[in-house]
Amino acid sequence: MSESNNKQSLIDWFGPIMALLGIFTTLVTFIGEANTIIATPEKLRAASMAGFFIFLMSILWIAFKSPKLKRKLRWPSLILLYLVTMLYAAWVGTWLCKQPLKVDSTEFPIEKGTVSAYLYQGIEEPGVDQGKGYMTVYSSLSEGGYHTAYDLYYQMGQDGEAYAGIALQFQEPQDLTAYNYIELTISFGDQQSRCELFIKDGFGGKNSVVLGDGKFVEAQREAQTVRIPLETYFPSISRKLVREIDLNVNNYLVTGDHSFRVSDIKFTK
Numbered sequence: 001m002s003e004s005n006n007k008q009s010l011i012d013w014f015g016p017i018m019a020l021l022g023i024f025t026t027l028v029t030f031i032g033e034a035n036t037i038i039a040t041p042e043k044l045r046a047a048s049m050a051g052f053f054i055f056l057m058s059i060l061w062i063a064f065k066s067p068k069l070k071r072k073l074r075w076p077s078l079i080l081l082y083l084v085t086m087l088y089a090a091w092v093g094t095w096l097c098k099q100p101l102k103v104d105s106t107e108f109p110i111e112k113g114t115v116s117a118y119l120y121q122g123i124e125e126p127g128v129d130q131g132k133g134y135m136t137v138y139s140s141l142s143e144g145g146y147h148t149a150y151d152l153y154y155q156m157g158q159d160g161e162a163y164a165g166i167a168l169q170f171q172e173p174q175d176l177t178a179y180n181y182i183e184l185t186i187s188f189g190d191q192q193s194r195c196e197l198f199i200k201d202g203f204g205g206k207n208s209v210v211l212g213d214g215k216f217v218e219a220q221r222e223a224q225t226v227r228i229p230l231e232t233y234f235p236s237i238s239r240k241l242v243r244e245i246d247l248n249v250n251n252y253l254v255t256g257d258h259s260f261r262v263s264d265i266k267f268t269k
Contacts, residue, residue, distance in 0.1 A: 052088055056081070108179055108267040110245065111148055114171040119152075121164040130157035130251070133164030138263075149263035153189075156251040156258075165196075165248035168265070173202040173241040179267035182234075182245075183227045188212055188219040189259035196253060198246035199234050207234040208246075210253060212260070223261075227268070 059081040122131025136151040154164045186195065193212055200206040209228060212219035217226050230239060247262050 048088075048091075052084075055084065106269050107183075108174075108176060110168060110170075110265045110267075113174045116169050116171065117150060118167055118169070119164070120167055121154075122162050128161050128163075130160055130162035131155070131164045133166075133249075135166050147264060149261055150247060151259065151261045152195075152247060152249070153259040154249050154257070156249065156255045158251065158255045161251070162255075163248065163250035165246050166262075168245040168247070170243060173243045175240050176242050176267050177239045179239070179269055180231065181227050181229055181268045182265070183225065183268050184265045185223050185225045185263045186211055186217060187221055187223045187261050189221070191219045192254055192256065193219050193258035193260050194249055194253040195260045195262065196246075196248040196250070197228075198244075198248055199230075199237050199242065200244040200246065201238040202241035202243045203238055205236045205238060207236050208248070209233050223263075225264075230267075 059077045117135070117137055119133050119135040121133040122128040132155040134153040138149040138151070140147045150166050150168070152164070152166055156162045156164075182197075182199065184197075188195075195211045196208050197211055198206055198208040209216060211217050211226065216228060217224050228234075230237075245265065247260075249258075249260075
């Protein structure tokens, strides 16, 4: 009889003991990797699911498997399970929500100002019979921030006037007086490719710099980040009323068929 009671007592306490061991192991692991887990949403979610599973199994054991404990703790434990499950389900629901764009006062991504992108090319202009362009835009949202890339494949003839480009026009002129640089990432299809970067204001002022000739960046296939001082290279524009950014090419810079990609355009302090 005594041996039977001991076995039953062991069965009664098996669930709580395993639950405590599981919770202790989870806590030790979480504390040891706290910085990594908190900083990585995927790891935090995985750790939370493991912890919830251990909690769920423990409550179900107490409520239905332990002959002694289930009489005393069944309903309190089930009520606790219900409340925790509701809270956990609400948190899990936030995983499916779109992450907000991170707001960083030290930089201004151009997409933050609502930008319209359109292609222009010489063959569409009266009196200009050369200059073709083909534009592709890639956009993604990662780590709470927008990432947009603009590809231009162009064909420049040797005779007469030829040009093509991508115009990035703000829906409303932007006051960018708080920023001192324009920064972007660029890659080229080949070593002969070029890109002329224009900034235009609402008063008709504009300045430009050429990218790919070695002054700021070489024409390479690998992506390179460029940071250009506005006061030095764009002195004629009013930073209080920035209207447009152009990614341009013409046959004074290069002829033939080439391409480039520009991404993550932003103004920085």
